[in-house]
Amino acid sequence: MRILPAAEVDAALDDLALIDRLDALFRAGCEMPTRHHHTIAAPNGAGSADATLLLMPAWTRGSSAGPATGRVGIKVVTVFPDNGRRSLPSIYGQYLLLDGATGAPLALLDGTMLTKRRTACASGLASRYLSRPDARRLLVIGTGALAPQLARVHARVRPIEEIVVWGRRPEAAEALAESLASSLPPALGRPVTVRAATDRQQAVAEADIVSCATLSSTPLVEGAWLREGQHLDLVGAFTPRMRESDDRAVQRARIYVDTRAGALKEGGDIVQPLASGAIGEGDVVADLFELCRGERPGRAAGDATSITLFKSVGAALEDLAAAELAVTAR
Template sequence: MKIISADQVDSLLDFPMLIDELARAFSGGVRAPVRHHHTVERPKGADSTMLLMPAWSDFAQDGFEGDGFMGVKIVTVSPDNNLVGKPAVMGVYLLSDGKTGEPLALIDGQKLTLWRTAAASALAGRYLARQGAASMAMIGAGKLAPYLIRAHAAVHPIRQVTLWNRNAENAEKLAMELAGEAFEVTVSEDRAAAIADADIVSAATITSQPLIEGAWLSPGTHLDLVGAFTPQLRESDDEAVRRSTLFVDTFGGALKEGGDIVQPLEAGLIDRSDVVADLAMLCKGEHAGRSDPDEITLFKSTGASLEDFAAGCLVWQRLAKPTG
């Protein structure tokens, strides 16, 4: 069994290839049950959460060739880890042979998650962002932010990226990290102006108070909401939801876990029918995505085991058969 490090994941993946791989996975050929949540109670301090995210090749699908793969991501969330200088989220991905179950690789889970999450947002943006989108606002400057920016830039001709973060120093550090990219990067303290001027607004934060107000959105904006991964968290306000056509990565995840969708549903602001499509429907051509240049679109991502599976398989295939 191979051990594949975070650095190796970075060296083996690129966004154009991964985005296309996710599109194929969402179009069919993968079985991906809803992820398992387990609370690990602690006598002292905050409880931990264990997440199990399985997926496997769908051998029942007509035309499936080869033995395929099986995989599972094991993630733990331990809020008290910051007290000992460790990330709150830990994870590994176990990829196995689809026929024998033989373990093939143990892949760094944190890095795989960054890549697949950003690629899923960019895949959605392929259908939902305005053609020729050239400007982007990134709300949040955490580890996911540079991946989201590069992923969207792999799909659209992004020329200008504006960063906003509660801690401006962290935004400045991200701007330095992105220096030399094919787009100009600036840091702004004016969140409303950054959002109003952007074709694509991506947010990756852990906030319970919305940071994106619908009044700031210009016609044709695409909202990419990646943070706020529990029902209690939320990145967009009611007006942003009301003005937008709503899309999700998976109905099973976003309608139960994504606060940007769950809270408006519970408040009666929207109905279930207002969430018009998920990524599978977009990839299969069952929904066309954006219908008008002035339409405001909102994509809510909560993550799916299918995404990890597609990314893990691609990592293994690139490792086994490196390309030029």
């Protein structure tokens, strides 16, 4: 059995190749049971927070989207909120890939890096269908581990010329902007201007694509700030209590999700306006299965006026696609 640590997973995955693999597997489909959430009661005694164990299985029977024999995969994630007190990450993840014909273990991959790469590329896949092909200005809201991944993927999918970074802590936004300014132009093979912004409203108004990856419980993007032709990519706010956009934003936009089962149950940007009656389930135009299969329309050619919104909460299919690609890459 191969063991792929974070650096090897990162090196094995090309953004555009992974987007293509995700596209193929969303078209082909796979078995994807509902993710398992298990609470581990305060493992460190009184005064500590409950921990969480997440299990995300998926498998294929073999198709043009993957190996002929199929694969079985499961991601195991632990969330221990008190780990920060011990100078440890709060989240750990591992991914086990098995042979679909025999169940034999094939590889154990670093699940944290796998998750970052597939999450950003799912947004890149959605952008292919939903953002304007001439989008040149990207705003990244958030400065965490996903932010540089999203910046790079969006800049590979569209001809981005300017990237603006906004964060709650200006110094973190400045640091990320400096890092992207030194790393992205060589990686993309073209000049890209990168800067930090302090005026979030102005930055949203000027962007062609707005990509959010935060743990915010209050909206960071207001519908009143949006203009025609924009694409809004909402990656954070992965629980019903979190949200990155307000009701007006989802009302003005054509809404798309990675999976209906996940986003309509877990993503606060969809769950909260559904609960308040601001939108109905029928306002969700399509998920990635329907987009990739051509069953529902994305942005029409020449459409420079529609506002599109993509809400992602993650899917086990995405992990499986990324793991398959990582173990077959040379």
